[in-house]
Amino acid sequence: MDTIAYLPLRPWFAVPAILTIGVFLFRRLRLLFQLRHIKGPLLWRLSGIPHSLALLSGNCHNLYAEFHRKYGDIVVVSPSMITTSSPDLWARSNTYPGYKKSQWFYRAVRFDWREDNLFTQTDTEKHDLRRKQMIRGYSGVENLTLEADVEVCVAKLLNLIRSRYADQRKAMDLAQKTHFFTIDVISMIGFGKCYNLLDGDEDPDEYRKSLHQGLAVTHRQVALGIWWMNWIPFIGPKPKLDIDSNKGFCKMLALNKSMVEAREKEFHEQKSLGSVPRQDMLTSFMKRGLLGDELKTENLLQIVAGSDTTSGAFNGIMLFMLTNPPCYKALQAEIDDAVASGKAPRAPEVITWAQAKALEYLQAVIMEGLRMFPPVNNQNSRDVPPGGDTVIVEGEEVFLPHGIKVIPSYVAMHRNKNVYGDVDVDVFRPERWLEETDESRLAAMKHEVNLGFGHGRWLCLGKSIAMRELSIVLFELFRHFDWKIVNPEKPWKHTVLMGLHSVTDMWVQVEERVRSEHHQDIKSPIMDSP
Numbered sequence: 001m002d003t004i005a006y007l008p009l010r011p012w013f014a015v016p017a018i019l020t021i022g023v024f025l026f027r028r029l030r031l032l033f034q035l036r037h038i039k040g041p042l043l044w045r046l047s048g049i050p051h052s053l054a055l056l057s058g059n060c061h062n063l064y065a066e067f068h069r070k071y072g073d074i075v076v077v078s079p080s081m082i083t084t085s086s087p088d089l090w091a092r093s094n095t096y097p098g099y100k101k102s103q104w105f106y107r108a109v110r111f112d113w114r115e116d117n118l119f120t121q122t123d124t125e126k127h128d129l130r131r132k133q134m135i136r137g138y139s140g141v142e143n144l145t146l147e148a149d150v151e152v153c154v155a156k157l158l159n160l161i162r163s164r165y166a167d168q169r170k171a172m173d174l175a176q177k178t179h180f181f182t183i184d185v186i187s188m189i190g191f192g193k194c195y196n197l198l199d200g201d202e203d204p205d206e207y208r209k210s211l212h213q214g215l216a217v218t219h220r221q222v223a224l225g226i227w228w229m230n231w232i233p234f235i236g237p238k239p240k241l242d243i244d245s246n247k248g249f250c251k252m253l254a255l256n257k258s259m260v261e262a263r264e265k266e267f268h269e270q271k272s273l274g275s276v277p278r279q280d281m282l283t284s285f286m287k288r289g290l291l292g293d294e295l296k297t298e299n300l301l302q303i304v305a306g307s308d309t310t311s312g313a314f315n316g317i318m319l320f321m322l323t324n325p326p327c328y329k330a331l332q333a334e335i336d337d338a339v340a341s342g343k344a345p346r347a348p349e350v351i352t353w354a355q356a357k358a359l360e361y362l363q364a365v366i367m368e369g370l371r372m373f374p375p376v377n378n379q380n381s382r383d384v385p386p387g388g389d390t391v392i393v394e395g396e397e398v399f400l401p402h403g404i405k406v407i408p409s410y411v412a413m414h415r416n417k418n419v420y421g422d423v424d425v426d427v428f429r430p431e432r433w434l435e436e437t438d439e440s441r442l443a444a445m446k447h448e449v450n451l452g453f454g455h456g457r458w459l460c461l462g463k464s465i466a467m468r469e470l471s472i473v474l475f476e477l478f479r480h481f482d483w484k485i486v487n488p489e490k491p492w493k494h495t496v497l498m499g500l501h502s503v504t505d506m507w508v509q510v511e512e513r514v515r516s517e518h519h520q521d522i523k524s525p526i527m528d529s530p
C-alpha cells in the first residue's frame with residue numbers, strides 16, 4: 001500500500017514520468033504556436049478528443065462543413081490536423097512532391113496488420129510501383145469482359161425489382177439492393193465469380209453485414225486512436241479460413257484465397273502451354289507480376305473499395321432525385337427521348353456505357369449527386385512534407401508546418417462559393433452543369449467535383465467503373481420504374497463509417513412505368529398526375 005502511495009515520489013518513477021509529461025506538453029505548445037495563424041475552435045486546437053468524438057458521431061462530414069462556413073477554407077480540427085475546403089490546397093497535397101499518406105489513417109485500414117495494399121501503402125515509391133501493376137486491369141484495356149459483366153448484373157437487378165417488388169407492390173429497401181448490385185458487380189469483375197446476392201435477393205453468407213461490421217470496428221479504432229492494437233500479434237483471433245463453415249468476412253477471405261489460387265494455377269498452366277489466358281482483371285494483374293499474397297490482398301481491396309463507395313453514391317443520388325420532382329421528370333424525359341430517337345436501345349436491351357455517357361442530363365444528375373452527397377468523406381489524410389509548405393488559400397499565403405496532417409472536407413469543398421458561385425450551392429440542381437456558359441468556370445467545377453475521387457497518383461482506380469455503373473443503372477431504373485419514398489420524414493437510417501455512407505432501411509415503393517400500345521413509349525403515372 002505504502003509503495004503505491006509513494007510511487008510518484010520515487011525518483012526512478014517520477015523522473016521519467018515528469019519527462020514524458022514535459023515532452024508531451026512541449027509538443028502540444030509547439031503545435032499550438034505553429035498553427036496560431038490558422039483559425040479553428042479552441043478546444044479542438046488543444047486536444048484530439050473533440051475530433052475523435054466528431055468521427056464517432058457519424059456526422060463529422062457535416063460538422064466540419066459547418067466549421068468551414070464559419071472559419072474559411074482551412075480550419076484546425078485537432079492539435080496537429082487541419083481540414084480544408086480549398087480545391088487548390090487539396091489538389092496540391094496530392095501532387096506536390098513530398099506530401100504522403102498519413103499513417104494514423106492508412107495503417108489502421110490494412111486488412112491484415114502485416115501487409116499493405118495499394119490503398120493503405122504510405123510509402124509513395126512502393127505505392128507507385130504497385131499502381132503501375134494494376135492500372136491496366138482497372139482501366140478496362142485488359143479487361144474485356146467488363147461491359148458484359150456489368151450488363152448481366154444490371155439485368156439481374158431489374159429483374160429482381162420487377163418480380164419481387166414492383167409486381168407485388170411490396171416496399172423495398174433500396175439501399176440493400178444497391179449494395180447487392182455493387183457487391184455482385186465487383187465480385188464478377190474482380191474474381192470472375194459473382195457472389196450472386198441479387199439472384200436470391202438475400203445475403204446468406206452475410207457479406208454485406210460483415211463489410212459494415214468491419215467498417216464499424218475499424219472506424220472506432222481509428223477514432224479512438226487504438227488501431228495499433230491490431231499490431232499486437234496475440235490480440236484478435238486468427239481467422240480459420242474454411243469456405244464451408246465460415247460466414248461474413250472470413251468466408252470472403254476464404255473464397256478469395258481459393259479463387260485466386262485456382263486462377264493463379266490456371267494462369268501458369270496456360271502460360272506454359274503458350275495459350276492465351278482469359279482477358280480479365282485478375283489476368284491483367286498476374287501478367288504484371290502480382291502473385292501470391294499480394295494478389296489476394298489487392299483482390300480483396302477491390303471488393304471493399306468498390307462496393308460501399310458506389311452504393312453510397314447510388315443512395316444519395318436516388319434520394320435527391322426522388323425528392324426533386326422537376327429533376328425526376330427531366331431525367332425521364334431525356335431517357336424517353338433517347339429511346340425514341342435511337343440514342344439508347346429499346347428494352348429489354350440495356351444501355352451501353354458509351355450511350356449513357358452521351359446523355360447530358362443523366363451525367364449532370366450524377367455530377368450534382370456526387371457534389372451534394374460525396375460518397376467518400378474526411379479521412380484521406382496527407383502529411384505536410386519536411387520543411388513545410390507555403391500554400392495560397394483564399395488569396396493569402398499560408399505556411400503549413402512539416403508533419404501537420406491535411407484532410408479534405410468534401411462536403412464543404414463541393415459547395416465552395418468561389419467555384420460554384422454564391423447563389424444556390426446548397427441546392428440540388430443538375431441544370432448548373434448544363435447552363436454554365438463560362439468555360440473556365442465549368443472546367444473548375446468539373447475539376448472540383450472530380451476531386452471526390454481523389455487526385456494525382458492516388459486518384460481512384462475504380463472511377464470509370466463507378467461512373468459506368470452509376471450511368472447505366474440510373475438510366476435503367478428511371479426508364480423502367482417510378483419511385484416513391486415510403487417515409488419522407490425519415491427516408492433512411494444513415495451514419496458514416498470510415499468516411500463511407502452506411503445506409504440501411506431506405507424504404508421505397510416502386511412501380512412499373514405505364515407503357516403505351518407501342519410498348520416502348522412510357523408514360524409516368526406518378527409524375528404526370530397533377
Ligand code: HEM
Pocket residue numbers: 118119131186301302305306307309310313375376380381451452453454455457458459460461462463465466
Ligand atoms: C462513387 C464511387 C467511388 C468514389 C467516390 C471513390 C473515391 C475514391 C477516393 C477519394 C480515393 C482516394 C483515396 C485516398 O486518397 O486515400 C479512391 C481510391 C481508390 N479507389 Fe475509389 N471510389 C469509388 C469507387 C471505386 C470502385 C468501384 C473501385 C473498384 C473497382 C475503387 C477502387 C479504388 C482503389 C483501388 C483506390 C486506391 C487508388 C490508389 O491509391 O492508387 N473505387 N477512391
